[in-house]
Amino acid sequence: MNSSSPTLESNSTIAGNREMIDEARAVCRSASRGDLEPRIHAIPSDPAFADLALSINALLDTTDAFVREAGASLQAAADQRFYRKVVTRGMPGSFKRGSDIINQASNQLSRQEEILSTARQERLEICDELNRMVEESAQRIERVVKNIDEIMNGARVLALNATIEAARAGEAGRGFSVVASEVKKMSDHIAESMGGITIELQNFRAESQRVLDQIAAK
Amino acid sequence: MEQTLTLVQEQRKVQPTEVEHVFGLEEFIVSKTNLQGHITYANEVFCRVSGFTREELIGAPHVLVRHPSMPRCVFKLLWDTIQDGREIFAYIKNMCRNGDHYWVLAHVTPTFDRAGKTVGYHSNRRSPDRQAVQFFEKMYGLLLTIEETHTDRRAGLDASYQELLHILNNEGKSYDELVFSHTRI
Numbered sequence: 341m342n343s344s345s346p347t348l349e350s351n352s353t354i355a356g357n358r359e360m361i362d363e364a365r366a367v368c369r370s371a372s373r374g375d376l377e378p379r380i381h382a383i384p385s386d387p388a389f390a391d392l393a394l395s396i397n398a399l400l401d402t403t404d405a406f407v408r409e410a411g412a413s414l415q416a417a418a419d420q421r422f423y424r425k426v427v428t429r430g431m432p433g434s435f436k437r438g439s440d441i442i443n444q445a446s447n448q449l450s451r452q453e454e455i456l457s458t459a460r461q462e463r464l465e466i467c468d469e470l471n472r473m474v475e476e477s478a479q480r481i482e483r484v485v486k487n488i489d490e491i492m493n494g495a496r497v498l499a500l501n502a503t504i505e506a507a508r509a510g511e512a513g514r515g516f517s518v519v520a521s522e523v524k525k526m527s528d529h530i531a532e533s534m535g536g537i538t539i540e541l542q543n544f545r546a547e548s549q550r551v552l553d554q555i556a557a558k
Numbered sequence: 559m560e561q562t563l564t565l566v567q568e569q570r571k572v573q574p575t576e577v578e579h580v581f582g583l584e585e586f587i588v589s590k591t592n593l594q595g596h597i598t599y600a601n602e603v604f605c606r607v608s609g610f611t612r613e614e615l616i617g618a619p620h621v622l623v624r625h626p627s628m629p630r631c632v633f634k635l636l637w638d639t640i641q642d643g644r645e646i647f648a649y650i651k652n653m654c655r656n657g658d659h660y661w662v663l664a665h666v667t668p669t670f671d672r673a674g675k676t677v678g679y680h681s682n683r684r685s686p687d688r689q690a691v692q693f694f695e696k697m698y699g700l701l702l703t704i705e706e707t708h709t710d711r712r713a714g715l716d717a718s719y720q721e722l723l724h725i726l727n728n729e730g731k732s733y734d735e736l737v738f739s740h741t742r743i
Contacts (some may be wrong), residue, residue, distance in 0.1 A: 377669060379590075379599050383612065394602050401588045401601055405682045408667055412645055423735050427647070427743045429663065430684040432584040443743070 346387035609655035629701035
């Protein structure tokens, strides 16, 4: 700011500016330990020593601003609030360049997040589509199973009637009675298998649902 | 303390002028305040731009530089935000000692101690984006008009704050987002 720095006056002494020197030492020590809060408050009347105190304060102000900005903007990027950039206004020299680099990284993160978000959307759509297909197939299979069940019921009734008719025919119907009883056994067997298919189908539905939910959640 | 109260009262009587002060793109106005909003630190740029001496600023409440054309609801939003432990960016018009003014893009953050307790506030003010100043000057004008239509100060503040929330809601942005969307950083 001041192109010409004040020079030491002939009567400038360290002893005469003791309070400021001691404060400056404490402030610089705190800053070197990472505490950027303290500033020099005892600004002496001697122009050169005043300039020293104000320069140390200005260095701390700029460093403090950069640290606050860098931390807050990176936290914002991590929270996906990408609008919150480092405000490079006010930042001089290296602080400005460092800020620009952080903002570039944040822009890059933002673009990658957009790509990821599109991919996530597409994955969700595929999962929805698969889910719908599984559900449709399952429903078609269920209808077929139901049809077969109805046919089997018919066959059982038929077998029962055949058994009754065979009994009525007496000795002559004996052979036919064996056939009717076999038809009934076969119907029972198929009905049992159909029950198995229904259970398998339920398991398949639950399992595919679980897998698709997992993929969608990723 | 009595002296600073007098200074604030004196400042309330100063007639605002149309003269604007500006400062560099590579400098900050810096101040720190305690929890009550009393200035504990002011940098050189603050003194130079506001026209107050360091001695006058230290210990004075920050309202010392408040410009009468600023709607109070903006400061309510600012205080609500920082007292909640969050940072805020805000466009603010401040008044110099002689009634001139300066616009700033203020970034106010709470300062925490090692235990995470808020011990004060820190404000870095940057040279503002001119386009943003135009936008916020218009918005603040509207909010101030609302505040002034109420004789009851509290009712005026409530009404203008509601309008501010309404504007943000219409824009679909938080106040910070609005600031960033109008600022070439």
